[in-house]
Amino acid sequence: MEAIGIEQRTLADRLLQLEQKSTATDDAPAATATLGAQFVKDAGYADFQKKTSRGSVGLELKNTVTNAIANTFSERRPGVVEGAFRLFTIEDLLVRLPTSANAIDWVRENVFTNAAAETAEGIQIPQSSITFTPGTMPVQNIAHFVKVTRQLAMDNAAMAAYINRRMVYGVNLRVENQLVSGNGTSPNLSGLTNAGNFTAHGYTAAALTALNLSPTNRFDLIGKMIGDCALADYPADVVILNTADWWTLRLTKDSQGRYILGDPGSSVPPVLFGLPVVASNAMVSDNVWVGSLAQAATLHDREQIVLDLSDSDENNFQLGLVSVRAMRRLALTVEKPAAARYGDLTPA
Template sequence: MSDQIMKALDSVEVKLNAMSVKADAEMKELGKISTDTKAALDTIGIEQRTLADRLLAIEQKASAQPDAAPADETAGAQFVKHAAYDNFIKQDGRVRTRIEVKNTVTNTIAGTFSERRPGIVEGAWRVFTIEDLLVSVPTSSNAIDWLRENVFTNAAAETAEGAQKPESSITFTPGTMPVSTVAHWIKITRQLAMDNPALAAYINRRMVYGVNIRVESQLVGGNGVAPNISGLTLAGNFTAHGYTAAALTGLGLMATNRFDLIGKMIGDCAAADYPADAVILNTADWWTMRLAKDSQGRYLLGDPGSTVVPTLFGRPVVASNAMTAGNVWVGSLSQAATLHTREGIAVDLSDSDGDNFTKNLITIRAERRLALTVEKPAAARYGALLPA
């Protein structure tokens, strides 16, 4: 099609040159271009532009590449469809390709069958929710520095005319949190990558999942010792709820009633001017509460057929195995902490890791870089779900 358009353009060019010569002659002889000649020039010009537009459209269609994979594609699907992955499999291996447990996975391990069921029987997959509730900002640095308010003494008061105004004071505590790298790797054979792209894509998806599950565990329980993340439940990143069984009983509450304790923690956050926007519980603890019944055998939290988002006292509940069983975190995630993303998930391939080249192996590495800063420990309460 493009060859035909080029021939048509050449023909138009010849006609345009001929008419230009005619127009020049008329200008010399008559001092103007005749109406017929001008009309012919306009017609040829329109034809030339039309053909040029058609040719441009064909070239753009032929060279067009999608900017990004469809939003509903998994990381694994994007992995095997990526041009860089295809180039890596086809090349001689001397050039490394970058695309934005300890065993070698082979076709033998995957198994050979005369009849294979479609797809792969997957292992456990956690649904991640904590990260979605955090304020997330990008960073280009390898460390985050911030100032945390220590003590604010508010002396604001009504003042008589001409009298000395009261002075308030604020003290700060500096904080620094290095950006952490969460990563892992696995080896597969080149033959598997070439012969079983579905399994290779699954492995890639597992690699991404492995990074994210570690990130969630660190966001909640990271001990803050480099290269670990400083998690929400690390001492100094929260205010202890401070309740004992005796204290709850003294308030007319039941020490064994998890609802009473969580309600008090939500109330304490509100009293401190940090209204709670989330409750984080261990998954098993949440289901213990979700299945609680009254004396008539009715579920306290509503009909089991309900599809309502889990909540307690109007606050969303985040049930995660990252939270230590028997403990509870209540607070304002939007005010207490900030997630800083240095790099999103990156997957790298290399056949030059160790003896990969001689053994026809490919190392797949997945990693991401991030930091969590907890600026307002007063915006969170944490402690035992059933205090002693």
């Protein structure tokens, strides 16, 4: 009887543990599927695995690009997921609008003359004026492809990692470069630093010296540019610097050898004068962009990342290869160049 009682208590404990585990699982929030995970779980991908004839499968993926390494696939293959990756921030600060067109009709504000004034009864109300320049911005394609072995394409875990860590990253890397420095000549985007998309900060070394500011102190120039945006009623919301220039500022010391932006052992967010700093290799070295991205520009999304998988390319079928293509379609319009300042970080 004692042995039976012990066994009953043991079984009861096991049942309680199973119930608790089930409850914890049900209460846990569902993890957001990564781009690669979405792709390999799509019905089209399953059909591609089963088919014996040539063909292709495509899927548009629209969730936010995140760090897709942790806990997203069952195994890692050397040579598939290694590499250096840039953090993308500029897109998060832009106004983003979906579009179904292949070109964007837009207008750029030239001059706003504000004549608003106190008006007595019976007196003519003053008239303000705004001038615009209309334009059409084509939606551009940014894409690339690679060839992989069919064996890799049939391996869900490796394929998810490959798509996440290479194809998607490669497209968005190029997108950020174009958002900042695209020259506007098709098929390039017209980037933030393209002529006509900004107001030159206009400072020379002599001008800064005349204002009792140092022409070699980068903090002085950036602070002055932020102030100019505020004076123009376009309060800045971001500073964009080249990565090397940011670290030059981060390592700046005072006359006593102390780091101005914080000790090396402390966690220092990239912030200057209360504004977030985007340190990006897309920005040309020794240049700086300061302004209100929310007011200056708009990102038009025609298609988010579209992934295509096909063995129909030339010689793929015979060689047992599969082409993986990642493509994105978008346009950037800068409606208010007055909301942005750009120029040399250390003017001559």
